[in-house]
Amino acid sequence: MYGLGLAKGLMITLKNLTRKPFTIQYPEERVSQHPRFRGEEFGWYEERCTGCASCAKYCPLGIIKIVTSPSGTAKPQGDKYNLEVFDIDIGRCMFCGLCVEACPYDALFMGSGFERGRYARSELVIGIDELRQAEKRPSTWFRPQLENAGYSPHDGPPLSWKEVGREQNRWHQHEKSGARINRADIGEGRSSSAES
Amino acid sequence: MPIRTEPITVNIGPQHPSTHGVFRLRVTFDGEMIVDVEPIFGYLHRGTEKLAEERNYTQIVTLTDRLDYVASMTNNQAYCLAVERLMGIEVPIRGQYLRVMAAELQRIASHLVATGFLLQDLGALGTPLMYCFRERERILDLFEMLCGARITVSYMRPGGVYYDAPEDFWPALDRFLDYMPSYLDELEQLLAENEIILVRVRNVGNLPLDRLIACSASGPILRASGLAWDWRKADPYDVYDGLEFDVPVGTNGDNLDRFWVRMQEMRQSLRIVRQCVEQMPPGPVRAELPLVLRPPKGAESYGRVESPKGELGFYLISDGGISPYRCKIRSPSLLNLTMIKDLLIGWKLADMIVNLGSIDINMGEVDR
Numbered sequence: 388m389y390g391l392g393l394a395k396g397l398m399i400t401l402k403n404l405t406r407k408p409f410t411i412q413y414p415e416e417r418v419s420q421h422p423r424f425r426g427e428e429f430g431w432y433e434e435r436c437t438g439c440a441s442c443a444k445y446c447p448l449g450i451i452k453i454v455t456s457p458s459g460t461a462k463p464q465g466d467k468y469n470l471e472v473f474d475i476d477i478g479r480c481m482f483c484g485l486c487v488e489a490c491p492y493d494a495l496f497m498g499s500g501f502e503r504g505r506y507a508r509s510e511l512v513i514g515i516d517e518l519r520q521a522e523k524r525p526s527t528w529f530r531p532q533l534e535n536a537g538y539s540p541h542d543g544p545p546l547s548w549k550e551v552g553r554e555q556n557r558w559h560q561h562e563k564s565g566a567r568i569n570r571a572d573i574g575e576g577r578s579s580s581a582e583s
Numbered sequence: 584m585p586i587r588t589e590p591i592t593v594n595i596g597p598q599h600p601s602t603h604g605v606f607r608l609r610v611t612f613d614g615e616m617i618v619d620v621e622p623i624f625g626y627l628h629r630g631t632e633k634l635a636e637e638r639n640y641t642q643i644v645t646l647t648d649r650l651d652y653v654a655s656m657t658n659n660q661a662y663c664l665a666v667e668r669l670m671g672i673e674v675p676i677r678g679q680y681l682r683v684m685a686a687e688l689q690r691i692a693s694h695l696v697a698t699g700f701l702l703q704d705l706g707a708l709g710t711p712l713m714y715c716f717r718e719r720e721r722i723l724d725l726f727e728m729l730c731g732a733r734i735t736v737s738y739m740r741p742g743g744v745y746y747d748a749p750e751d752f753w754p755a756l757d758r759f760l761d762y763m764p765s766y767l768d769e770l771e772q773l774l775a776e777n778e779i780i781l782v783r784v785r786n787v788g789n790l791p792l793d794r795l796i797a798c799s800a801s802g803p804i805l806r807a808s809g810l811a812w813d814w815r816k817a818d819p820y821d822v823y824d825g826l827e828f829d830v831p832v833g834t835n836g837d838n839l840d841r842f843w844v845r846m847q848e849m850r851q852s853l854r855i856v857r858q859c860v861e862q863m864p865p866g867p868v869r870a871e872l873p874l875v876l877r878p879p880k881g882a883e884s885y886g887r888v889e890s891p892k893g894e895l896g897f898y899l900i901s902d903g904g905i906s907p908y909r910c911k912i913r914s915p916s917l918l919n920l921t922m923i924k925d926l927l928i929g930w931k932l933a934d935m936i937v938n939l940g941s942i943d944i945n946m947g948e949v950d951r
Contacts, residue, residue: 392779396777396785399769399773421724421731421749423729423731423749424727424732425732426729445874447638447643447645482735483645485641485737487875531746550714551822561770
């Protein structure tokens with residue numbers, strides 16, 4: 388029968404007509420991201436950073452550039468390096484967050500921004516001064532202590548290095564203390580069990 | 584006097600909106616019938632296998648996100664399984680459940696994209712595709728809660744997943760699971776009761792089973808032709824052998840069956856996710872491993888999963904260093920694409936894009 392298909396199609400239209408719109412008007416309204424969202428405004432705490440460059444080594448793209456020089460501080464006062472350059476080239480960053488995972492001193496945090504459109508690639512490099520001066524609203528990605536405290540980078544206050552806490556994973560603590568994991572524990576040395 | 588005719592060769596792509604990526608087809612037509620097809624690909628080649636040779640085992644996880652960018656979770660899972668077999672790592676049970684749950688959510692998202700684009704290719708521009716994308720968006724929101732990213736997730740690590748799900752994830756997942764079946768009913772009704780769509784997809788693009796097996800095709804296109812072959816059943820990885828689900832099988836291997844198999848797989852995936860939520864034990868989610876892994880020298884392994892497109896495998900060889908000596912990726916899209924001559928020759932121009940879309944290829948994975 389002609390027209391039946393048309394009526395059926397219009398029923399679907401009618402059903403959807405009364406639904407609340409799923410889309411939002413972006414620049415005026417915003418979707419709030421989850422606190423774990425991995426975004427650009429990196430939070431970096433110079434007080435905690437020793438310049439060990441673990442993040443730079445662990446970055447799959449090698450976009451973190453760190454230049455340090457020996458500082459005159461004696462060991463009892465904290466044997467750390469002077470940081471001269473700490474550049475994150477987010478023009479090539481893919482926001483995987485492995486730098487944050489690798490940081491042994493919880494000095495680097497992901498941010499929550501996603502609106503850093505610029506006209507030149509050079510403006511996409513976050514330099515050390517910008518990192519120092521930025522208001523730090525760190526993402527809770529790989530930082531469960533912030534998540535457990537209910538912190539949200541969108542409406543929470545900026546946090547200082549004393550407030551962001553330490554990541555409490557037991558085996559990360561082990562790694563962070565500098566102790567090497569016993570290789571026998573993780574099955575290394577055993578022959579590969581490729582059952583394919 | 585008969586009219587003199589000659590076949591005409593048409594170039595389609597590489598930037599054609601409906602070729603599912605940067606893919607070029609050189610098609611010879613006799614009138615409206617396709618008589619010859621030559622696929623030309625490689626436009627999206629990024630050298631993932633070579634890049635993997637100079638990155639350490641955890642960093643490669645981020646590369647696997649970018650293979651099949653519609654289904655990143657299953658890519659992560661296949662790669663992590665390969666590394667775990669290489670090193671003999673036991674993954675904690677909760678980590679395995681989280682992986683299976685994420686992979687099944689990803690399967691729903693990927694099949695939604697495939698279904699939406701099938702309709703787009705049939706000429707239903709925009710609206711049905713957006714219905715599918717709307718639901719996919721809910722799954723991507725869940726992924727954002729799990730791992731902070733929506734597409735390039737990097738959620739899994741060799742030895743488990745990066746972290747446990749946040750507390751607000753579970754109520755959101757429950758809401759999704761409650762809502763999704765009614766949406767699937769609606770989508771199925773929208774398609775399976777539409778006469779125009781049925782005429783366009785029924786008995787179009789039939790693929791015989793023996794040719795599929797000869798081309799080592801896998802995934803929904805193989806099951807649509809009548810073979811119940813699924814790596815989740817044939818060689819269960821993670822916790823799949825403890826979960827109940829069916830493998831939907833088609834009969835004709837036409838476009839309608841491929842669509843139908845995907846629809847049923849989405850329902851089965853929902854079933855698996857529900858079981859995962861019920862059975863998930865407490866405990867650690869990640870094996871205790873150093874940040875930089877060093878597998879034994881000369882070890883080889885092959886990790887495979889049933890990705891939404893078919894069998895996705897990673898073959899790794901270690902030379903004892905921090906990065907693999909060789910990383911070979913067996914991508915389902917490339918091997919399913921070898922069916923292209925059987926799929927297109929003999930059909931009409933209007934069916935070409937529909938047939939191509941129905942095997943659900945992803946160029947990020949074909950070219951790697």
